[in-house]
Amino acid sequence: MKRLRHNIFTEEAGWQYALKLLGIRQRSEQEINTALQKKGYSQELTIAIINRLKAANLLDDRQFAYNWTNYRLSNRLVGRNRLKNELRQHGISASLAEEVVSTVLTDAIELDNAWILAQRYHQRPNESTFRYCQRLARFLQQRGFSNSIISQVLKKVAANNLIDSDDLI
Incomplete structure (x- = not known):
């Protein structure tokens, strides 16, 4: 015999x-908010639970954004654009995402991260320098680095004799 499960949508159950x-x-x-609504809680109840979490200092978007950004940078080298997009996917406002990423990820750190990735990204045998630069630029762009950072990295790669500087795009 199948047992019916009754969900009681009270504030205490939502809190738990x-x-x-x-x-x-x-x-x-x-x-x-999304998780509670998906579970079946009303908008009013969800707002009450979120306000209670905020009052108890258990829910803080600013702290979440700082922690998420530091976590991502410690585990994966990504650029400013990627971090901002990930924060937006988690529901952080664009202005807060910009503020947090600008505070945590300076231009120098972002350039260093892109340079580390470029050093790991090797040219294939019989691959033209132009093609290699295209692949490297696309790779860095997918990781969220800006065009100015990518340009600086390509120049740095050329300066370190990893490619011929005359062939830079």
């Missing part, structure tokens, strides 16, 4: 569910 989610990993306000 939100705490469970936050116990797994830190989340943004939008992530909690």
Whole structure:
């Protein structure tokens, strides 16, 4: 015999569910909102739970953004654009994402990260320098680096005799 499961959508049950989610990993306000609504909680109840989490200092988008940015930079070398897009996907506002990324990721650090990636990215045998530069630029762009950073990296690659500087794009 199948047992029916009854969900009681009370504030306390929602609070416990939100705490469970936050116990797994830190989340943004939008992530909690989406999870509670997906679970079946009303908008009013969801707002009440989120306000309660904020009052208890368990939900802070600014702190989440700083932690997420530091985590991503420690585990993967990515550029400013990629970090901002990831924060936006987590529900962080564009202005807050810009502020956090600008604070954590300076131009010098971003250039160093791109340079480290470029050193790992080798030219294939019988590959033209032009083709290699295109591949490297595309790779760095996919990682979220800006065109100005990519240009500086290509010049640095040429200066270190990794490619012929006359063939730069």
